[in-house]
Amino acid sequence: MIQKDKILKSITVFGGLQFLNLAIGIIRSKLAAVWLGTQGVGFLGLIVTTFNLLVGILNLGLPTSTIKHLSGKSGNTLSKNIRVVEILSIVLGLVGGLICLIFARILSENTFKTTDYTWAFQLLSVSLFLKQISSIYSSIIQSRVNLKHLANANIVANLIGILFTLPLYYYYRIDGIIYNIMVVGLVELIVFYVFFKKLKFENAKISEKDFVNESKEILGDGFFFNLSGNLTLLSSYLLQVFITYYGGMIILGNYFSGYTILNTYVSIIFTAMSVDYFPRVSKNKEDIKAMNEEVNFQIFIGIVLLLPILLFLLIFSEIVIEILFSKDFLETALYVQIAVLGVFFKLFSWSLGFIILAKGSRKMIISNALLFNVLFIVIHILGFYIKGLIGLAVASNVYFLLHLLWNYWLTNKKLNVIVEKKQLKLYFYCSLILLISIVINYVALDSILKKAILSTILVFSSIWSLKQMNLIFKWIK
Structure with a gap:
């Protein structure tokens, strides 16, 4: 019962505070769509993906390893570990920024088929340095399972950041994307540092020998x-x-x-999983009974929250896209209408995927990641080759279904995770409802009849979800 209370709290408290972040994200996307156009949004997506890849490669897994190693620790041991990761973040930030600066021309040519954006990657080297440090302060707060602090820090950073996004996008258009990443990086560093200091950790001194030993352990896990x-x-x-x-x-x-719509705006449940679920699972990874309870309730609460949201997106995707972006992006609607099923599959695969990260061997983690990222590229390229944007949507569904089935088999056979039959049945029936809704939306010619049928399904699903939420609150009380 205590674990259920924590899961629900993580979703309601953090998720509720995330709505403001969601509104800010909507404003930012709308500005990008109106002022930058579809090509500008394409550039934004590619530059952000490239930046995230550079950050991910050059941080050596320190943020994730920080969460795992600090979870459950206290006192002087905690303070020493915090000091170690602070120093490591600065070193990795300096090295990463220098590498980005040196290879800016190559990055521009390989990403955009031109050296015209060399200057962009040169400026991003500063952003990379700032991001490496701010992400560690975020991870330290997360390791304390202090959701309110973490959510408030994100909200403050986003509110201040949007104030810079407005003029930068308006005056500099596509170039403003780079300037915005730099400014937001500085804002995030300042904000997360301020919230980190509010936790009032002890100031610990650490010897060179202890620093080397702790660094080896933290970076060892971080590497994988x-x-x-x-x-x-x-x-x-x-x-x-x-x-x-x-x-x-x-x-x-x-x-x-x-x-962005499917993986950013429909992300409260996934955000809660990464923020709160992973630290709890890491802390209790040796308690099979507790872990199984965590997994089953996480899947259940995810179904209850996601099903009506995805059905809503399926029915009103065109309106949502026009509000979030513009009429120029209406081709995106069909992608969203098909790919919502993949998001529902992702709920199940992610719930089990965090168990693999927390409890699986390094070999299991790497081989699993390698297998499915190769599959991701192959399936999506094949889908794009066959049917363009629609093919990408179908590919997303196929990929997450395969990911779901494999993670279920792997965690059940190798890690003793048991998903209860009632959860499996519920998940199957809800997946079927979503699949039938997608087929109706795709094949039905009468738009009025189609909307009527799908709206009826949405209403009944929403009523069911509200009843389940009411029962959950009663259980916790």
């Missing part, structure tokens, strides 16, 4: 987390470069806007 995470970033980068080369910036802009 980093390799796993960077394979995901690399596969996303390669796919976007492929789309750019063979489809152009307009198609990339439509793909990126659809991806």
Whole structure:
């Protein structure tokens, strides 16, 4: 019951505070769509993906390793570990920024088929340095499972950041994207440092010997987390470069806007999982009973929250896209309408994926990541080759279904994770409802009848979800 209370709290408290971040994100996307156009949004997507890939490669997995190593620790041991990761973040930030600066011309040529954006990567070297440090302060706060602090820090950073985004996008257009990344990086560093200081950790001195020993342990785990995470970033980068080369910036802009809607705006449950679920699982990884309870309730609460949201997006995707972006992005609607099923599959695969990260061996983590990132690229390129944007949507569904099935088998056979039959049945029936809704939306010719049927499904699903939430609150009380 205590674990259920924590899961629900992580979603309601952090998720509720995230709505302001969501509103800020909507404003930022709308400005990008109006002032930059589909090509500008395509450029934004590719430069952000490239930047995230550089950050991921050059941080050596330190943020994720920080969460794992600080979770459950206290006192002088905690203070020493914090001091170690602070020093490591500065060193990695300086090295990473220097590498980005030196290879700016090569990065521009390989990403955009031109050296015209060498200056952009030179400026991003500063952003990379700032990001390496701010991400560690964010991870330290997260390791304390202090959701309110973490959510408030994100909100403050986003509120201040949007004040700079407005003039930078308006006056500098596409170039403003680079300036914005730099400024937001500085804002995030300042804000997360301020919230980190509010936690009032002890000032610990650490010897050179202790620093070396702790660094080896933290970076040792971080290397494998980093390799796993960077394979995901690399596969996303390669796919976007492929789309750019063979489809152009307009198609990339439509793909990126659809991806943003499904993986950013429909992300409260996934944000809660990464912020709170992973530290709890890491802390209790040896308690199989507690872990199984965590997994089952995480899947259940995810179903309850996601099903009506995805059905809503399926029905009203065109309106949502016009509000978030503009009429120029309406081709994105069909991508969203098909790919919502993949997001639902992602709920199940992610719930089990965090167990693999927390409890699996390094070999298991790397081999799993390697297998599915190769599959990601192959399936999506094949989908794009066959049917363009629609093919990418179908590919997303196929990929997450395979990911779901494999993670279920792997965690069940190798890590003793048991998903209860009632959860499996519920998940199957809800997936079927979503699939039937997608088919109706795609094949029905009468738009009025189609909307009526789908709206009826949405209403009943929403009523069911509200009833389940009411029961959950009663259980916790």
